[in-house]
Amino acid sequence: MKKIYAYRVAFILALLVLLLAACGEKSQEDVLAKLEKNMEEMTGYKAKAEMAMNTGQEEQKFNIEIWHQKEDFYRVALENSLDQKESQIILKNEDGVFVLTPALDKSFKFQTEWPENSSQPYLYQSLVNDVFKDTEAAFETTENHYIFKTKTNYQSNNNLPSQEVYFDKDTYTPAMVKVLDKDQNALVEVNFSNFEMDPSFNEDDFTMEKNMTSSDSADEETAGQVQETASEDLTVLYPLFTAGSENMEKKEVELENGSRVILTFEGDKNFTLIEEINHTAPVLSSPQEVNGEIVNLGNTIAALSDNTLQWSYNGTDFTLASDELTREEMIQVAQSVQGQVAK
Numbered sequence: 008m009k010k011i012y013a014y015r016v017a018f019i020l021a022l023l024v025l026l027l028a029a030c031g032e033k034s035q036e037d038v039l040a041k042l043e044k045n046m047e048e049m050t051g052y053k054a055k056a057e058m059a060m061n062t063g064q065e066e067q068k069f070n071i072e073i074w075h076q077k078e079d080f081y082r083v084a085l086e087n088s089l090d091q092k093e094s095q096i097i098l099k100n101e102d103g104v105f106v107l108t109p110a111l112d113k114s115f116k117f118q119t120e121w122p123e124n125s126s127q128p129y130l131y132q133s134l135v136n137d138v139f140k141d142t143e144a145a146f147e148t149t150e151n152h153y154i155f156k157t158k159t160n161y162q163s164n165n166n167l168p169s170q171e172v173y174f175d176k177d178t179y180t181p182a183m184v185k186v187l188d189k190d191q192n193a194l195v196e197v198n199f200s201n202f203e204m205d206p207s208f209n210e211d212d213f214t215m216e217k218n219m220t221s222s223d224s225a226d227e228e229t230a231g232q233v234q235e236t237a238s239e240d241l242t243v244l245y246p247l248f249t250a251g252s253e254n255m256e257k258k259e260v261e262l263e264n265g266s267r268v269i270l271t272f273e274g275d276k277n278f279t280l281i282e283e284i285n286h287t288a289p290v291l292s293s294p295q296e297v298n299g300e301i302v303n304l305g306n307t308i309a310a311l312s313d314n315t316l317q318w319s320y321n322g323t324d325f326t327l328a329s330d331e332l333t334r335e336e337m338i339q340v341a342q343s344v345q346g347q348v349a350k
Contacts, residue, residue, distance in 0.1 A: 032148050033148075033153070038146070038153045039138070039139070042135050042138065042139075042179055043135075043139075045135075045179055045180075046132060049205055051075045051080075052202065053072075053073070053074050053201075053202075053206045054129075054201060054202045054203070055070075055072055055073070055200050056073065056198060056199045057069065057088075057198050058128070058129060058195065058196070058197045058198075060194065061193075061195070062164070062167075062195065062305055063304065063342035064247065064342065064343055067306045068087070069085045070085075070086045070088055071129050071197075072084040073130065074213075075132070076208050076212075081097065081099040081213075082096060082099075082213055082218065083097040083098075083130075084096045085097070085303075094110070097301060098213065098215060099121065099213075100214065103116050103118075104116070105215060105294055106308050106310065107218055107219055109219050109220070111285050111322075114294035115295050115296075115310045116294035116297065117297050117298075117299065118298040119298075119300060119301065121300075124162065124300070125162050128186055128195055129184075131180065131202075137158070137170070141155075141158045143158075144156060148176075151176055152174060152176060153174045153179075155172045155174075156170070156171050156172075157169065157172065163300055163311060164335060164338065166188050166189065166194075166335070167186050167194060167195065168188075168189060169191075170184060170185060170186045171184070171185040171187065178202065180202040180204070181197075181199055181202070182199055183197065183199065184196070184197040215294075240266075241266055241267075241282060241283065241284050241323065243268050243282060244282065244323075244344050245270070246280065246340045246343040247343040247344075248339045248340055248342075249272055249340065250276040251274050252274030252275055252278065253272060253274050255271050255272065256269075256270070256271040257269075257270055257271075258271070265283060267281060267282070267283040269281050270282070276331045277330075278331065278332050278337075279327070279328045280325065280327050280340075280344070281326040281327075281328070282324070282325055283323065285319055285322050285323060285324045295317075297310040297317070299313070299315075300312075302316070304338065305342055306320060309338075311337065314329060314330050315328050316328075316337045327341055
């Protein structure tokens with residue numbers, strides 16, 4: 008009887024071990040397999056998130072709406088929480104990649120492989136690709152998340168070498184992303200509040216015409232505010248970061264409907280900063296073509312080419328040009344211009 012009892016106990020214990028194993032945590036390989044399956048089977052997604060950036064002089068926060076339709080259609084609407092009148096849209100359709108500022112009737116068309124050419128903390132497939140590319144990615148689990156710590160690929164910013172990506176345990180969709188600097192400080196944080204897989208889309212959701220059209224009364228009011236700003240005098244802004252150079256000349260050029268200011272900096276790295284009031288056009292204008300990258304400066308999206316950085320903010324167009332500044336230094340100069348008091 009004792010032997011039979013012992014066998015029964017051993018059998019029950021073995022069953023318990025098997026049951027516990029079956030109910031246990033997923034392995035890194037299990038999670039990777041599920042992420043890969045999601046990528047293969049989904050037709051697209053709609054998501055909402057908040058992104059906080061500490062890469063400039065002050066923290067900037069964006070409300071983001073992300074749409075993706077397979078294979079290659081994207082719409083990323085970024086609204087600055089403190090300055091909603093200059094919301095911007097990154098759009099990719101069969102005609103190319105665009106950055107739109109509807110309130111200013113301003114658009115850039117990029118000759119770029121976005122989003123594949125760089126890490127994108129708010130795009131699901133970009134996060135999954137970063138996880139798969141890093142064969143040394145760290146993996147851990149919490150009560151609600153699977154967490155991967157991976158290398159990043161930011162071509163224009165080497166100060167953000169790694170990230171922590173939190174995937175929801177139930178849906179395997181992104182819940183939070185922390186992009187880290189070399190000291191492991193989170194300089195960019197994206198928190199997803201909603202994620203819908205396989206949604207429906209209208210036929211014109213990814214067209215430039217629909218996304219540049221302002222039908223909302225708030226947008227019409229914004230356009231009026233921008234037009235009113237255009238009639239005012241230009242407030243010249245100076246960068247706090249100058250890469251060891253000094254402002255040697257300020258030249259003002261009178262235009263038909265305003266003025267343009269050209270600031271020349273000389274020293275360790277020579278560069279020129281041009282500022283002028285943006286004038287909204289009465290009809291949809293053709294996009295300005297750029298052979299370069301899309302760069303988020305913190306409170307606006309910029310167009311970065313080999314030696315030029317262009318952006319608009321608060322009704323003013325900025326152009327930074329230099330043959331001597333590195334790409335990272337150009338971004339630092341541009342970020343330090345935002346909101347600085349004129350000399």
